[in-house]
Amino acid sequence: MSESRTIVSFRDVAFEVAGVRILEGVNLSVARGETLVLLGESGCGKTTTLKLINRLIEPTEGEVLVNGGSTMAVDAVELRRGIGYVLQEGGLFPHMTAAENVGLPLRLAGRDRALIEGRVAEMLELVGLDPERFAARFPHELSGGQRQRLGVARALVADPDLLLLDEPFGALDALTRAALQQEFARIVRELGKTVVFVTHDLHEAMLLGSRIALMDKGRVVFLGTPEEFAASPLPLARAYLETVAL
Amino acid sequence: MSFLDFITANWRELIMLTREHIAIVMLSTAFAVVLGLPLGVLLTRVRALQAPVLGFANVMQTVPSLALFGLLIPIPFIGGIGARTAVIALALYALLPVIRNTVTGILGIDPKIREAADAMGMTGAERLRLVELPLAAPVILTGIRVAVVISVGVATVAAAVGAGGLGTYIFRGLRQNDNNLLIAGAVASALLALLFDLALGQIERSFTIGERTKRTSRRIIGLGIAGALAAVAVVGGLLVSQANLGRAGELPASGERIVVGSKDFTESIILAEILTQLLEGEGFAVERQFELGGNLPHDSLLAGKIDVYPEYTGTAFTAILKRDPITDPEVVYRETAGSYEREFGLVLSPPLGFANDFAILIRGDVARLQRLRTISDTVPVSRDWQAGFGQDFMSRADGYPGFVRAYGFAFARQPREMDLSLTYRALAAGELDIIAGNSTDGLISALDLFQLQDDRRYFPPYEAVFVARRDKAELLRPAFERLRNAISTEEMRKMNLEVDGNKRQPREVAAEWLREN
Numbered sequence A: 001m002s003e004s005r006t007i008v009s010f011r012d013v014a015f016e017v018a019g020v021r022i023l024e025g026v027n028l029s030v031a032r033g034e035t036l037v038l039l040g041e042s043g044c045g046k047t048t049t050l051k052l053i054n055r056l057i058e059p060t061e062g063e064v065l066v067n068g069g070s071t072m073a074v075d076a077v078e079l080r081r082g083i084g085y086v087l088q089e090g091g092l093f094p095h096m097t098a099a100e101n102v103g104l105p106l107r108l109a110g111r112d113r114a115l116i117e118g119r120v121a122e123m124l125e126l127v128g129l130d131p132e133r134f135a136a137r138f139p140h141e142l143s144g145g146q147r148q149r150l151g152v153a154r155a156l157v158a159d160p161d162l163l164l165l166d167e168p169f170g171a172l173d174a175l176t177r178a179a180l181q182q183e184f185a186r187i188v189r190e191l192g193k194t195v196v197f198v199t200h201d202l203h204e205a206m207l208l209g210s211r212i213a214l215m216d217k218g219r220v221v222f223l224g225t226p227e228e229f230a231a232s233p234l235p236l237a238r239a240y241l242e243t244v245a246l
Numbered sequence B: 001m002s003f004l005d006f007i008t009a010n011w012r013e014l015i016m017l018t019r020e021h022i023a024i025v026m027l028s029t030a031f032a033v034v035l036g037l038p039l040g041v042l043l044t045r046v047r048a049l050q051a052p053v054l055g056f057a058n059v060m061q062t063v064p065s066l067a068l069f070g071l072l073i074p075i076p077f078i079g080g081i082g083a084r085t086a087v088i089a090l091a092l093y094a095l096l097p098v099i100r101n102t103v104t105g106i107l108g109i110d111p112k113i114r115e116a117a118d119a120m121g122m123t124g125a126e127r128l129r130l131v132e133l134p135l136a137a138p139v140i141l142t143g144i145r146v147a148v149v150i151s152v153g154v155a156t157v158a159a160a161v162g163a164g165g166l167g168t169y170i171f172r173g174l175r176q177n178d179n180n181l182l183i184a185g186a187v188a189s190a191l192l193a194l195l196f197d198l199a200l201g202q203i204e205r206s207f208t209i210g211e212r213t214k215r216t217s218r219r220i221i222g223l224g225i226a227g228a229l230a231a232v233a234v235v236g237g238l239l240v241s242q243a244n245l246g247r248a249g250e251l252p253a254s255g256e257r258i259v260v261g262s263k264d265f266t267e268s269i270i271l272a273e274i275l276t277q278l279l280e281g282e283g284f285a286v287e288r289q290f291e292l293g294g295n296l297p298h299d300s301l302l303a304g305k306i307d308v309y310p311e312y313t314g315t316a317f318t319a320i321l322k323r324d325p326i327t328d329p330e331v332v333y334r335e336t337a338g339s340y341e342r343e344f345g346l347v348l349s350p351p352l353g354f355a356n357d358f359a360i361l362i363r364g365d366v367a368r369l370q371r372l373r374t375i376s377d378t379v380p381v382s383r384d385w386q387a388g389f390g391q392d393f394m395s396r397a398d399g400y401p402g403f404v405r406a407y408g409f410a411f412a413r414q415p416r417e418m419d420l421s422l423t424y425r426a427l428a429a430g431e432l433d434i435i436a437g438n439s440t441d442g443l444i445s446a447l448d449l450f451q452l453q454d455d456r457r458y459f460p461p462y463e464a465v466f467v468a469r470r471d472k473a474e475l476l477r478p479a480f481e482r483l484r485n486a487i488s489t490e491e492m493r494k495m496n497l498e499v500d501g502n503k504r505q506p507r508e509v510a511a512e513w514l515r516e517n
């Protein structure tokens, strides 16, 4: 099954908390090597959708398949170790240095120290952080942009097939953001990862996405390529497009 | 004696007491951490347990320490007297700060951090070890620090159950009106609290994020101080046992072992010391469990924690058997001996020869000036006097209520209820005008106090005897016979004065009496 083209798929997934429906009838699939962008307004259910994939939360109805098997049928810890995840904000461990943070997934996997050290340096280089300068720093000694890079490096270090990113470049100024988007596009291309990427920024969605899923009030209202999105007659899609046309 | 002379003369004992104190505090804290930390973690996982467990720990902390010690005495395995009970009581006190701070520390962690840990595929145990405990460490360490500082203080009270420690000096100092003892005990325990606080504070700060540069040096300083304290606990012990001060119960392996107890005042200690030395002379291995407060000696005897201790017939008759006071000494002795045998299976020794009756005391100058001789003399002039009595006198059947009724006292002011040994000082200092002391107390002449005559024969006789467990009675018989009617009131008062007034060791005074008699 793992050879199949589809890495993630949602089948009629609904999710509710305390009787309140947060997701309703979600059907999605993510093919190997593609970057699916979840786009939508604040509160529409993007983060919730993402967390269903690595089973930080469990579906109320329907099922989520990863590599062909239901997430509910495998051990959650095993599942998560094969998936890189970057939180919406923060998520770095404040009591660990940059190097310790990035190396942690490998430490959990029981890799030896020397291998971890080399791999951490490699990852820091990849996300544009000079290991000499940054390896020994604590998160609070880094800028917001540097912390985001570190989060990406940590998600990549164990070489997972699947990467989940929740607005990784959220709280950044426009220039830094643009630079990071470019670098991230390059990294994903080089490494050939499968990515689910959450954003509410259309520009980012168009730049990074091989396909875009537009969400509204807990439903997926559009699913297609950026080109198809640009041509969509949907009012919500038009509203987004107008923000960039300005 | 100057404080310096006092320290020079007593440094070995001071080190031993400090060592005991540190050992009690460290052990109890270790227990509290070993129990409280996992419990705290459990509470963060099973929230429903939070209210009941924290509630229990909360209640434990509100139980007054002396009461807690008392409650623990009759409990098998964990209770009894001595250091073990103290460690358990202190651990119960220390539990709350440890549990509460563990819970607060872990629950206070940003949920995003926990989510990141889960998303990385950490198991619950890995998350705890790598993320939650390190991040909660400063808060948890604060809890431990609070627990230790509380323990150093409460441990002084543990001397009342024979646990040793610096409280021994504090209690003894109060009793013997000796500032050197008080200062030595209080200053040493305050210093201990400060040192512990400093050590744990350094370790705690080393966990604060952003303190990387000072991290190691802080940890070294903290562990250094803690290590030094532990070293005092260990090396001090060796030093002291080598110096052969021998109190911590290093007993010969063979031979019958007898545990002698005493109440927590000088006379009881001297009597217990006399019996102990007599028994040692007969070749028994004797363990001292002295200075037990309140009713602890009796409870300990029943619980089999001690084998024998000095008691007074009047106390046994009224306070323990709860009978109405009678004034005939022989009847009281006979009735007490009979009831003790039947009700408790305990044996009374023959009378030791003196009685320690309640003595109603006023200042000598007042007695001389106003020509007061009997208790009845004082009734008309005492309306505005401030009376002060020990807890014992206030609560017992033959104490305050009956006393006031029998003589028709009408004090305008409520009498002060306070520690017995403090009433002597307070009377001498003019803070109190009338107190109830003990007739053999050496302080009576030392402080120029006057004993009023009990002209209505209200107070029952308090003849000194030993109470022993039946299974040890045979072994004790020769010593009991040797002490039958052997100590006169005058001799007892002199011995009390030697200790309370002249600050000599009960051990020496007892040995001296045994040489001369």
Ligand SMILES: Nc1ncnc2c1ncn2[C@@H]1O[C@H](COP(=O)(O)OP(=O)(O)OP(=O)(O)O)[C@@H](O)[C@H]1O
Binding pocket: A017, A022, A040, A041, A042, A043, A044, A045, A046, A047, A048, A049, A088, A200
């Ligand atoms: N644990 C929860 N309990 C109750 N409601 C929740 C919970 N988690 C999410 N929600 C609600 O579900 C909806 C979707 O939340 P979600 O975090 O998925 O939004 P989002 O699309 O990621 O928004 P944003 O862009 O602001 O991050 C919101 O209305 C939110 O209030």
Ligand SMILES: [Mg+2]
Binding pocket: A046, A047, A048, A088, A166
């Ligand atoms: Mg979100």
